[in-house]
Amino acid sequence: AGCDMRADVIRSIFGELVIYKSQSKVHIEFPRQSAPKMKIIEGLPIAGKDIIDGLSGPGSLGLTCALAGAKRVVLNDIWLPAIENTILNLEMNKGLLGIDKIEYPEIPSDALGDEPVLACRASGVCEIEVYHGDLVRLFSRVKPADLCLIDHFPGAKIMDLQAACKCCKKTVVI
Numbered sequence: 001a002g003c004d005m006r007a008d009v010i011r012s013i014f015g016e017l018v019i020y021k022s023q024s025k026v027h028i029e030f031p032r033q034s035a036p037k038m039k040i041i042e043g044l045p046i047a048g049k050d051i052i053d054g055l056s057g058p059g060s061l062g063l064t065c066a067l068a069g070a071k072r073v074v075l076n077d078i079w080l081p082a083i084e085n086t087i088l089n090l091e092m093n094k095g096l097l098g099i100d101k102i103e104y105p106e107i108p109s110d111a112l113g114d115e116p117v118l119a120c121r122a123s124g125v126c127e128i129e130v131y132h133g134d135l136v137r138l139f140s141r142v143k144p145a146d147l148c149l150i151d152h153f154p155g156a157k158i159m160d161l162q163a164a165c166k167c168c169k170k171t172v173v174i
Contacts (some may be wrong), residue, residue: 061084119132
């Protein structure tokens with residue numbers, strides 16, 4: 001009662017993760033294993049690949065990719081509360097994700113990111129980077145990946161986002 005933090009267990013064929021979200025600040029969704037977004041992720045060639053979750057929110061899809069055996073995952077969001085939740089979710093799931101070390105190179109301060117700032121880096125079984133910034137500008141700081149995920153709000157215009165991800169081998173709009 002009165003707590004703004006929500007925790008959900010998300011399930012996939014790769015395993016389970018606990019995902020925390022600040023309910024008043026971050027879009028709430030509950031990715032069940034049978035949900036369309038999880039089915040899309042489960043159908044992608046992820047193991048051993050570099051993945052970018054360009055609009056990561058609290059990190060549900062990107063962290064699922066890490067659990068699925070991605071070599072490198074970059075999570076990015078323009079909204080600072082989402083990045084704060086992503087970092088919390090990295091810390092809470094580090095054992096499940098095989099994370100040995102977490103570093104915090106830059107501390108973002110603006111609620112809305114512009115130029116991408118590397119807020120967190122995790123190393124272990126999978127290399128994970130968390131950026132706070134505009135996806136359109138992300139590739140000025142990050143090398144292109146095998147796969148770029150764009151999980152946008154329904155009805156949002158995404159042409160600029162898709163154009164930014166053209167440098168990646170494949171873009172999947174979820």
